[in-house]
Amino acid sequence: MFLKRLILFSVLIPLALYASADAHHISGEVKVEGDKNLKNLIVYLEPADSSKTQYEPVVHKIMQKGRRFSPDLIVVSPGDKVQFLNDEDREIDHNIYSLSKLKSFDLGLGEKGSVLEVSVDKNGSGNFYCSVHKLMEGRLVSLNTRHFVVLEKPGSFILPNIPPGKWIVKMFVSHRRYKSAPLNISVTDSSHEAVELKVVKK
Amino acid sequence: MIKTFSFTLILIALISCSSAPEIIPGKGAVYGSITAESHKDIIAKASKDYDGFYGVNGKVVFTEQMVNYEKLKELFVCVLDPSYSGGKEHLLIASDEKMSQRSLAIAKGDKLWVQNNSTTTQTFFIAGADDYIQVYSPTKPGERSAITVQQEGELELGSDENESLMTILLSRKGLVGQQHSSGDKYKVENLNPGQYKILFWFWRLGFIEKTIFIEAGANIELNQILSVDKILQSKNET
Numbered sequence: 270m271f272l273k274r275l276i277l278f279s280v281l282i283p284l285a286l287y288a289s290a291d292a293h294h295i296s297g298e299v300k301v302e303g304d305k306n307l308k309n310l311i312v313y314l315e316p317a318d319s320s321k322t323q324y325e326p327v328v329h330k331i332m333q334k335g336r337r338f339s340p341d342l343i344v345v346s347p348g349d350k351v352q353f354l355n356d357e358d359r360e361i362d363h364n365i366y367s368l369s370k371l372k373s374f375d376l377g378l379g380e381k382g383s384v385l386e387v388s389v390d391k392n393g394s395g396n397f398y399c400s401v402h403k404l405m406e407g408r409l410v411s412l413n414t415r416h417f418v419v420l421e422k423p424g425s426f427i428l429p430n431i432p433p434g435k436w437i438v439k440m441f442v443s444h445r446r447y448k449s450a451p452l453n454i455s456v457t458d459s460s461h462e463a464v465e466l467k468v469v470k471k
Numbered sequence: 472m473i474k475t476f477s478f479t480l481i482l483i484a485l486i487s488c489s490s491a492p493e494i495i496p497g498k499g500a501v502y503g504s505i506t507a508e509s510h511k512d513i514i515a516k517a518s519k520d521y522d523g524f525y526g527v528n529g530k531v532v533f534t535e536q537m538v539n540y541e542k543l544k545e546l547f548v549c550v551l552d553p554s555y556s557g558g559k560e561h562l563l564i565a566s567d568e569k570m571s572q573r574s575l576a577i578a579k580g581d582k583l584w585v586q587n588n589s590t591t592t593q594t595f596f597i598a599g600a601d602d603y604i605q606v607y608s609p610t611k612p613g614e615r616s617a618i619t620v621q622q623e624g625e626l627e628l629g630s631d632e633n634e635s636l637m638t639i640l641l642s643r644k645g646l647v648g649q650q651h652s653s654g655d656k657y658k659v660e661n662l663n664p665g666q667y668k669i670l671f672w673f674w675r676l677g678f679i680e681k682t683i684f685i686e687a688g689a690n691i692e693l694n695q696i697l698s699v700d701k702i703l704q705s706k707n708e709t
């Protein structure tokens with residue numbers, strides 16, 4: 270038993286070291302002025318050179334069971350698609366739409382079992398709704414990055430697997446009373462820890 | 472039989488008269504109805520004698536979880552009048568749970584009072600999408616405070632202390648707004664001849680914007696239905 274564990278660790282530890290040899294992480298803490306308990310703070314990285322932002326498109330999925338969007342906050346990048354799956358267990362129809370500046374769309378009638386899709390082609394944010402059900406409301410945030418983390422509340426964060434280069438750490442704060450300042454970080458041969466991001470009142 | 476017919480005719484005539492504004496010499500008016508309704512696909516499905524949740528006898532049946540378009544009370548008809556520079560006063564009332572209105576249409580330059588009927592002091596603010604913000608002085612329970620709105624666009628009136636206190640504001644220069652329930656008649660009278668923009672707005676749907684030409688001594692009738700498909704169609708046309 271002990272020998273097996275020893276062999277396992279002897280394989281895993283070098284693998285872990287190898288995996289982290291090139292990619293680093295950025296970690297730290299988000300502090301909000303007045304210790305306000307803001308929800309859905311998005312910490313993200315954008316390359317300092319904005320021309321280096323081409324990503325393979327990703328398809329994101331949003332479920333609708335129980336007349337709720339799940340998740341109700343989704344972070345995408347330009348070029349991605351968002352699929353709305355009607356996974357209700359009864360014959361409940363939805364009509365998903367957005368009239369935001371990010372993307373105006375009306376997906377028509379979404380019956381039980383249907384999958385409706387919308388593509389996102391630029392940065393920004395906007396709300397989407399179901400025109401049938403009053404509590405169905407969600408937010409789409411399109412960022413020029415794949416490196417992000419959504420915080421349920423202010424506190425510690427970690428952005429793993431960051432390739433070397435110059436990055437700007439930014440935050441998306443949906444509460445209109447608050448804002449945050451971007452922070453320039455250069456990732457070279459080590460990780461950045463104890464990065465402090467401040468969210469202040471406008 | 473003849474009596475009933477005559478009575479009906481008189482009633483129709485009276486209703487027609489009451490919806491069209493009186494002609495004021497040298498001025499004009501716009502009038503009509505404002506109605507909100509479900510998406511056309513939902514209406515179509517309900518009309519097919521569908522035995523599901525929405526349709527009974529061809530009409531959409533609204534349950535508690537649904538947006539009841541027939542009973543919406545915060546539909547706004549807004550004329551953008553270049554000669555109006557603001558100054559009208561509005562009042563919102565805050566309780567511990569919510570604001571008295573979910574939405575309000577105002578003009579830049581209007582004064583917005585907030586009455587704090589909650590049990591704690593509230594610091595209200597008005598914020599837009601950019602960094603500019605207007606903050607009310609802290610308002611104690613039972614008191615009210617006011618701010619002259621300086622911003623335009625879709626704004627949020629919120630509270631530092633209580634996130635459930637939130638009203639969406641539509642603010643435009645020269646906006647003269649009226650609040651109506653779905654199916655109401657509206658009329659905007661005493662307008663000088665000229666070109667105006669008119670917005671029909673419901674916060675969850677957005678607005679339809681139309682241009683009207685007011686002539687002296689004439690009325691324009693403009694009936695508007697607000698629905699997702701109609702608003703999106705209008706956006707695509709402009």
